[in-house]
Amino acid sequence: MNSVILRVGTRYLAGLLLVFSFYMMLRGHNEPGGGFIGGLTGATGFVLYAIACGTEDARAALRVLPQTIAIWGLGIALFAGVFAAAFGDALFTGQWLFIGATDDDKGLPLSTVLFFDIGVYLVVFGSILTLVFAMEEEV
Amino acid sequence: MNTFGLNIILAIAWVAFTGSVSLTGLITGFAIGYGALWLIQPLIGTSTYFSRVTAWIKLIIMFHYELILSSLEVAMDVLTPRHRARPAVIEMPLDVKTDTGILLVTNLISLTPGTLSLDVSEDRKTLLVHAMFADDHEAILHKLKNGMERWVIEAVEGAT
Amino acid sequence: MSWYLATPIVIPFVTAVLAFLLRRTHWGRWISVSGSTILLIASITLMSVVQRDGVIAAQMGGWPAPFGITLVADLLSAVMVLITAIVAVAVSIYAIADVDEGMERLGYHALFNMLIAGVVGAFITGDLFNLYVWFEVMLIASFGLLVLGGRPEQIDGGVKYVALNLVSTILFLTGIGLLYGMTGTLNLADLASAVDGADPRLLTVVAVLFMIAFGVKAAVFPLFFWLPASYHTPAFAVSAVFAGLLTKVGVYALLRMFTLIFDHDTAFTHTILLWVAALTMVVGVLGAAAQSDMRKILSFHIVSQIGYMILGLALLTPLALVGAVFYLVHHIVVKANLFLIAGVAKRIAGDTDLARIGGLYKSAPVLAILFVIPAFSLAGFPPLSGFWAKFLLVKAALEVEGWIVAGIALAVGLLTIYSMTKIWAQAFWEPHPEGVDPELSSLSGRDRAALLLPIAGLAVLTVIIGVMPEPFVRFAEESAAQLLDPSAYIAAVLGDPA
Amino acid sequence: MTEIIAGCLIILGGVFAVIGGLGLLRMPDVLIRMHASTKIGTLSCGLILAGCAVVFAEPDIIIRVIAIVLFILLTAPIGAHMMGRSVLSTGVALWQNEDIAQDRVEDALLREHDTPEEK
Amino acid sequence: MEFLFAITIGVLVSSAVYLMLSNNLLRFIFGLVLISNAANLTIFVSGRMTDGAPPLIPEGADAPLGDVANALPQALVLTAIVIGFGLFAFAIVLVFRAWTTLGSLTPDDMRLAEPDEVQK
Amino acid sequence: MAGGFPTDVRGNGAIGIVPVLFSAALFVYFASLVPTIAAGDILRASVPWVASLGIDFAFLVDGLSLTFALLISGIGTLVLLYSNTYLAGHPQYARFALFLTAFMVSMLGLVLADDLILLFVFWELTTLTSYMLIGFSHEAEKSRRNALQALFVTGAGGLAFLAGLILLAAATGTTSISGLIAMEEDIRQHAMYLPILILLLAGTFTKSAQVPFHFWLPNAMAAPTPVSAFLHSATMVKAGVYVMARLHPAMSGTDVWLWTLTIFGAVTAVFSSLLALRQTDLKQALAYTTLMALGTLTLFLGQESGYAMTAFGTFLIVHSLYKAALFLVVGCIDLSTGTRETDQLGGLGRLMPVTAFSAALAAFSMAGFPPFLGFIGKELKYAGALAVASEPLLVAGAVLLSNALMLAVAGVVAFRPFWRSSVPAGQSPREAPWQMWAGPLVLACLGALFGIYPDLLQVALINPTVVSLTGEIGEAKELQLWAGFNIPLILSVATFVLGLLIYAGHVRLRARLGSVLGGLPNLDTGWDRFLDGLKGFAKWQTRIVQNGKLSSYLFGTFLTIAAGILLTLVYTGMPTIAVDLSDVEWKHTSIAFLTIAGSLLVLATNSRIAAIAALGVVGIGIAMIFIVFSAPDVAITQLLVETLVVVLVAVVMLRLPALPRAEFRLGHAVLSLAVGAAVTLTVVSVVSNPLDLRLTEYFETTSWPEAYGRNIVNVILVDFRALDTFGEIAVVVIAALSAYALLRTTRKRGRE
């Protein structure tokens, strides 16, 4: 798309969307958001990029093959699920670690659930880009 | 704009101190950081940063004023039975250079009275503007260049 | 407990991920083979555990049923997983010779293993919505595998396959919504008792809705159109695994739902099923009689034989369910094998259209023997697995004085003989129209091994089931008993009320 | 008191929204309609969100509101620009105010070919 | 209230079915989108509808205060939406391929997999 | 097979010899059992097979089964010996020997089985192996057709037979043959007796080629001659007879049994011997005489009397001996002269003396001249016929006529080719190698031997057979050449006279018969018509059901859905519906209408953009529903997905053609409305009942304390129902990979 305005706008928006998508994913456990929403938002950033600057640039910006990202995401989510079994629990049992937890404050929670959500994010992100890039290139 | 970067770092530091990871924390951190930097200005040497910020604030205010104005103007035309609009497409030469500048100019023009920026020529020299009330092209052009574009250039490119 | 049930799902996914990451190397296929072998071991373990301890269940995430998702395996689930693993091993070996590098680069092995994961998941989940999810995994993977290679007829078949399966999927989803809206639960075992509180009239309606949704998956009359439209188009390894497993997941779902949950008005629901079964058998077998392409004939026979399994469910007597289960197992082995053989025939004789090939009996006697076993097993000749399957169902039908269905079942068996002998006569006996002698030696040593090993293995299994049916029949009896009296199943999931 | 302000903002926003809709419906050609939708739409949205901010009066919310408005201010014109240029390049018929002197507008536009509108 | 949206679902389904029956793949896709929406809505409606109380637990509370909307159907719908999107994505690509490979969007003209007897 | 005998008479080496030795060993083994059985013992052996179905791997050796076993293994040995030369050097001889031996074993299993299901297993195995043998010269269209015909007819009978067996087992509660023979009364009294009998006879009549199911047997002569000798004279076709004999004690003695067997048997005997006379091909002629023999055997099994039983046992053996011999002889003639046409053959007597001798012996036995066993057999036949309870004359007449015809045929087949004067030119026939004349000679001589010393047979086999048929030894009648002046003797004389007359005039008679019988309906051509009809019907049905048109597939599917739900509602009656609109706000209504309007616009428009925009509206409307009804996460997802949907469609449409103008289809409209109505009705009635919220309550109370999440929906997604979510992201990945693969593969192809 040979539009200066769009290209420039995209430069800001894409980054904005990406940052914003992380934000949405991380807060997901307590407020609206989560892996899907994050992944979808992040993906739209690069979709916009692809529309504005073409898929070559978008792929270059992404560096990694989107389908690889997706598969890794699946792997991470799977690991997060199986990880629990290492503690003798059932699969997909959340394992929590509260950094700096005090009696009144849970501190900074770190959990397999979060990992799982990250996996979800990557899957959605990677899959949508796989699809959109391929289609952009075909059309 | 390394001063700006410094300011950001200060904001983050503030967040770290207070431990409240929220936009509020970040903003307050930024504000306090800005104040701090302004105080220690002599140490970090003169920078356009501070004037730039004032320019930004001015731009934002002006812009909102324009936005309301434009909306009212269009609203009038919408509500009145006969159209007063005299649409025309005007080519406006661009002085602003940077991408950000161009983006801002076009966007702001789109959001201000009677004009809608359609396209920027490939050479980034001219901007196609659709004017709703194009009785006098020159007037419109003059208004745009001394209004929006100047403010933007001041804010973005720091020229005075 | 948790591991026994989880590994059969986890393994294919791990395999898929690895196979995809290494898709550009030649490792993919070996990962796929070893993955399915490990799956086989896992499923054997699962089976032995189930046989030892009875129905076992695991609560995912450690959340008690019915709140979390439960994985549960009774004998039926266990045997379905086992047979799936067997087919997976066979097909992944076959694929070494059948799937070209282009397809591998595009992630054939990943898709294949995801398909297996979906099938396994569907067999061992104890949660209705989770069942839907696994159906989707299976379905979308099958979409990909079906069109992989992108030949025009694949696209054409794919369009019909996708269109019709999407309809059934959405119907399934709607049904889940409605059933939840009536009972407030999704756990199958919990539903079994929860439905008693629901308005029976409404329940019957929802039951019919599920019947249709699963009916499409199981390819029963009048919902089977997608199957003969597409199964003859993809790679042979793919169509073999489709033929073996996909429709059977639908049958499994019907078996499960209509013994565990929708047993409140069998006079209505199972009478419908009886009609469906009869019509499916007949229409399918006649469809096969009209075809002249090996894979098309076999595809229509899938339909017709689904009818037999539904018949078992419809009669709902212990013996009938025994027959259904036995038929299910036998059919998967035999049908997958026949598609694999069709692939070899195509490789050495050049086509699957019976008019364009021949001479296999003369110049490829090994293949001939390997074909005769599953083909005549399919036709119900003793002492092969198919005979016992047919025998049990006919016996069951006669015992409840279902003269007509019994007659239909037998007549359809005769027409099955007709189709199988048609293939035999035109592909094996008849000389090749171009006078060539198709020989297995025309294949490279590796290909020959990769193609014939699985075929031989499945053939041996067919013979074993046929010659030593007792353990299988007894097994089928036990699983049928579990189906007819789900109290053990429910207890395993929800914990003993006592 | 704040609620009064908020209420007014909200009502005002609503009124502008309707005007925007009317403009979209009433204005004679695409570009002019875009004037309506872009500007008034943005404004009404901004007003309502402002009202929202006033009601909550929590910094967290206010910042979120500001972010929303900024996002819209950033995206809406870009979208408008895309539409505008597609209008130009496809040469959709543009409305001429009859009592206007035929100036470059014509050359600018009637250079574009006759109008392929949808049937 | 559910009644109102049951009607909506009905209309969505009807239009979807009509579109899917129209012998054109692009319309089929449109129908698909509609009917998936209808299915999602069905789950949502079946879980009953609560006005204006999202299933969120406020800070400091251990459980939602007062009646909040039924969270489970929401989770199911969310899952269903994403799955539906996956299916849709494949479907649209398939339609695209059907056009580029078979040169038609009219499924009834696609007879390569099942040619007429006369053609054979 | 024309062009004289194979030069390499050594045969096929080990592949040729081993089967011969194997079957010989079997024969010896069974022969060694003769004294035991003759002493009146019955041998049983049984191991459980399918215990849970009560099916045993059980065997039974008594007079009847031993007689068959000896015939099978004995003739089998000779036939295998014969074939080894007959097919010397044939590339597929190994398969031939394999199938023939396999057949022999199955046949033995069939006659020795003491379990109904086991018996059926072997029954089907004989069908299968014979299919392979009939189609042995598989490159000829004719053999393939006839093999299929035989398989289909006997297979069809077999399925009925199976049903009969299942019912019989159900009626008696056992599958053990010896077991159910003990309960003959219960069986005859049983309500299911008639259906059982009909089903069983359907099996046996087809297998034993009784008119009108006879047509497959002459066609089965497409098989190599040894096969015909073995299967279609001595053994397989007698399987049906065997089963009838085996069940005779249990099921005979009713009028149905009597009349069915008598009539079918008599008709078959007469009709087929007329047909036999009509044939000019030696093999065909023999085939029809086989039918005649089968008819006669069936006829006797209809009866109860000791005479009939003795006659059955004797004629069974007689026929097997001479018929096998004659087939083998014909094989020799065929190989040595290259033809089987009677009119082209003659004067072979001097050229092939041994063959001629065996042929003569066999023929005399067949014609029933003294002192051959055939004579005794015939005498007994008459005796048996006269002993028939009702209508003895009719039966006797039938037997007389058929015997006379048989005599004539014997002349035509075994006399004329050798002793007729003229020798057709262009052939140098010579004597067959010993491997090929040994068989016929032995068999024929046995015929003579038993004729002269009948009591050998009497003691060894006949009596035990009669015992297993009737139960008591006393029933067995004397086998003797000279029984004094009695009606049988007179009938015999009449037979000779009539037979010789027919033989004398058989050429003219043949023409006459041709014109008469030619008029009769020919089931063989009927078979072709049947197959064509089947194919035609199948094609017709498939054209309707599977017509390759997606639109009709979808129509069928949706029709099923609508009909399924609505008809069920009709059946169950309308569930309770409570429409509560009290809490509906105008907001809800307007959102609903917006959504509806959007979907209607998609329906109405012919513009793709309008359609997509309208889809967007629907999406927005539904998002608004999610917002108003407090599902923010869902709303966000919905909007994001909606956006992506629009983007994808917009991208794809860059290549797709415009929408065709939508023309209104009433049928579609009605169906769509029906489906919509069905769904609405169901949803409404579902929500009319209260919902059990215990799951939700659990989630609400545990979400924060146990899963540390405040957004319950998200907690459900990533914790309570994480497995769903995992499967779901798997779906997303697979969808992407599949779509990617689809896009790429085709592109690659496009380039190729």
Next chain:
Amino acid sequence: MSGFLELSLEIGFMCVVASVVLAFMRMIKGPSLQDRVVALDFMTVAIVAFCGLAAVRYRTSAFLDVALVLALVGFLATVALARFAERNIVRNRKDGTDD
């Protein structure tokens, strides 16, 4: 919550919904591709406002998140469709098809 705010919220909802309806009418009328897209774009903005109203009405900031996402992502559809409109006509000039 004071009666006035209640009232103003109701009015606000009414107005926003009304504007959406008006936009929908434009969407039906067309006539040009762009008209329809513009209408859709306007609806998106209206929904953002709608979310704001909902947030106030139900005192839940959650709906602002919906608005946030939509504000960022909504115009993507517009861009894609605009591009389509632009290329489409160019294509149609060639193959003469009308949308």
